Amino acid sequence: xxxxxxxxxxxxxxxxxxxxxxxxxxxxxxxxxxxxxxxxxxxxxxxxxxxxxxxxxxxxxxxxxxxxxxxxxxxxxxxxxxxxxxxxxxxxxxxxxxxxxxxxxxxxxxxxxxxxxxxxxxxxxxxxxxxxxxxxxxxxxxxxxxxxxxxxxxxxxxxxxxxxxxxxxxxxxxxxxxxxxxxxxxxxxxxxxxxxxxxxxxxxxxxxxxxxxxxxxxxxxxxxxxxxxxxxxxxxxxxxxxxxxxxxxxxxxxxxxxxxxxxxxxxxxxxxxxxxxxxxxxxxxxxxxxxxxxxx
Amino acid sequence: xxxxxxxxxxxxxxxxxxxxxxxxxxxxxxxxxxxxxxxxxxxxxxxxxxxxxxxxxxxxxxxxxxxxxxxxxxxxxxxxxxxxxxxxxxxxxxxxxxxxxxxxxxxxxxxxxxxxxxxxxxxxxxxxxxxxxxxxxxxxxxxxxxxxxxxxxxxxxxxxxxxxxxxxxxxxxxxxxxxxxxxxxxxxxxxxxxxxxxxxxxxxxxxxxxxxxxxxxxxxxxxxxxxxxxxxxxxxxxxxxxxxxxxxxxxxxxxxxxxxxxxxxxxxxxxxxxxxxxxxxxxxxxxxxxxxx
Numbered sequence: 001x002x003x004x005x006x007x008x009x010x011x012x013x014x015x016x017x018x019x020x021x022x023x024x025x026x027x028x029x030x031x032x033x034x035x036x037x038x039x040x041x042x043x044x045x046x047x048x049x050x051x052x053x054x055x056x057x058x059x060x061x062x063x064x065x066x067x068x069x070x071x072x073x074x075x076x077x078x079x080x081x082x083x084x085x086x087x088x089x090x091x092x093x094x095x096x097x098x099x100x101x102x103x104x105x106x107x108x109x110x111x112x113x114x115x116x117x118x119x120x121x122x123x124x125x126x127x128x129x130x131x132x133x134x135x136x137x138x139x140x141x142x143x144x145x146x147x148x149x150x151x152x153x154x155x156x157x158x159x160x161x162x163x164x165x166x167x168x169x170x171x172x173x174x175x176x177x178x179x180x181x182x183x184x185x186x187x188x189x190x191x192x193x194x195x196x197x198x199x200x201x202x203x204x205x206x207x208x209x210x211x212x213x214x215x216x217x218x219x220x221x222x223x224x225x226x227x228x229x230x231x232x233x234x235x236x237x238x239x240x241x242x243x244x245x246x247x248x249x250x251x252x253x254x255x256x257x258x259x260x261x262x263x264x265x266x267x268x269x270x271x272x273x274x275x276x277x278x279x280x281x282x283x284x285x286x287x288x289x290x291x292x293x294x295x296x
Numbered sequence: 297x298x299x300x301x302x303x304x305x306x307x308x309x310x311x312x313x314x315x316x317x318x319x320x321x322x323x324x325x326x327x328x329x330x331x332x333x334x335x336x337x338x339x340x341x342x343x344x345x346x347x348x349x350x351x352x353x354x355x356x357x358x359x360x361x362x363x364x365x366x367x368x369x370x371x372x373x374x375x376x377x378x379x380x381x382x383x384x385x386x387x388x389x390x391x392x393x394x395x396x397x398x399x400x401x402x403x404x405x406x407x408x409x410x411x412x413x414x415x416x417x418x419x420x421x422x423x424x425x426x427x428x429x430x431x432x433x434x435x436x437x438x439x440x441x442x443x444x445x446x447x448x449x450x451x452x453x454x455x456x457x458x459x460x461x462x463x464x465x466x467x468x469x470x471x472x473x474x475x476x477x478x479x480x481x482x483x484x485x486x487x488x489x490x491x492x493x494x495x496x497x498x499x500x501x502x503x504x505x506x507x508x509x510x511x512x513x514x515x516x517x518x519x520x521x522x523x524x525x526x527x528x529x530x531x532x533x534x535x536x537x538x539x540x541x542x543x544x545x546x547x548x549x550x551x552x553x554x555x556x557x558x559x560x561x562x563x564x565x566x567x568x569x570x571x572x573x574x575x576x577x578x579x580x581x582x583x584x585x586x587x588x589x
Contacts, residue, residue: 096570107564
């Protein structure tokens with residue numbers, strides 16, 4: 001029973017993070033807009049959900065979409081601020097956004113200061129409390145919905161517009177794509193997914209504190225996305241699972257966890273900068289060959 | 297906002313001191329960015345290591361000059377290792393790849409330092425620099441602050457001379473203006489990049505040493521604030537411009553000090569630097585001294 005619970009918890013974390021990383025993949029992988037502040041959007045979603053349920057007594061089922069919406073609006077705001085910025089100026093603005101949000105979470109009493117908000121309630125369905133497997137089921141359903149949205153975006157005109165902006169902004173503009181609108185939208189969709197992940201996070205860990213949404217967390221999310229393969233549908237999910245599971249395997253070396261984590265990241269990015277499933281990576285060519293062999 | 301003239305002068309002095317701290321880190325960053333277009337966050341790790349090497353050397357030898365030399369050598373070597381093994385092979389990749397590697401290197405260095413020297417702050421007192429304060433009018437200034445200002449001014453003058461009066465300085469300026477053209481003219485660009493990393497890393501190491509003495513302590517995460525605020529400085533300055541970094545550092549130090557003194561109750565202190573940056577970028581997306589592409 002104990003071991004079963006451990007795997008369920010691990011799975012829940014992977015799925016929650018995968019939702020946020022899929023969102024990041026839409027902003028960065030599809031639309032090519034660097035976002036180094038994704039953790040701040042998880043934070044916005046988590047605090048929105050926690051405050052709505054704890055201080056206003058609103059049901060989880062309303063708070064969940066609302067926290068997605070609030071993050072979506074915050075994403076629009078960041079997108080609008082960044083509209084004239086390119087490359088590293090954009091990267092720095094998103095870093096700045098993350099630092100400002102963390103400072104705000106820490107400073108205003110409504111967010112619970114450095115302890116954060118304790119006792120975020122578990123969601124209930126017809127009076128039945130969701131924990132363990134039932135919570136996993138909830139997270140899985142929402143994860144699937146986000147995955148479907150992701151696949152739809154990739155295949156629709158929206159994905160094409162994003163791709164055009166990523167490859168060549170000026171060319172996209174001359175083709176009649178409203179670059180500004182789609183850039184803002186790319187930030188907003190990515191942020192909205194992070195907000196939903198944040199709400200699920202808050203009601204699972206039952207505690208929300210600023211320290212979970214720092215810039216270092218944003219970098220972790222980004223490394224999940226890049227390790228799997230930026231701009232692919234399944235890469236970010238695999239990357240998320242890897243980054244969460246690897247440290248668990250090396251548990252005995254816990255004291256050196258951060259050292260190992262950063263070393264793995266440096267080595268992987270140095271030798272496979274396109275990610276494990278990205279175009280031209282070692283695994284992708286292997287899989288292609290394998291499938292090709294079958295077709296013969 | 298109504299200050300007496302004394303308060304105003306005191307705030308101005310504090311602002312300049314903050315600005316000078318940002319400046320010595322930002323100069324190395326901007327030299328790297330000017331050539332490679334990489335946001336070199338690992339610079340903050342070099343800075344932290346410099347502080348610790350200087351601290352350990354000083355504890356063993358009780359000689360501040362040996363400490364400076366040891367920190368400079370270690371930092372220069374570390375800078376070149378990072379450049380050669382991680383940055384140069386990834387120059388043709390999207391900019392966020394070296395950026396993330398750089399951040400990972402910073403986290404790695406801070407963690408390695410924490411494992412070697414411990415997670416907690418260690419006191420760093422130098423006998424040669426007494427902690428006395430003088431009162432000029434009603435403005436307080438410490439002896440260590442005067443030393444601090446003088447040493448950094450000296451280093452910046454030396455940097456200015458190297459860049460403007462030596463051959464390698466000329467090559468460095470040429471390469472930062474047009475990388476490919478400099479290569480086409482037969483310039484040894486790798487040597488120039490090495491040079492920029494060596495100078496920048498030495499400045500970071502000295503910066504770490506000075507800030508360690510200034511606050512009388514060293515700790516593994518002392519690079520955290522400086523790393524990102526120095527980035528803010530070079531973004532304000534326009535990325536890659538040395539004059540921009542110097543002026544940007546002073547502007548940020550002074551503006552931050554005055555904003556915290558007047559509006560400090562509205563928002564947390566740490567947020568102001570980034571708010572200043574974002575507001576500036578709204579009006580000048582290329583920074584103060586950046587060129588429009």
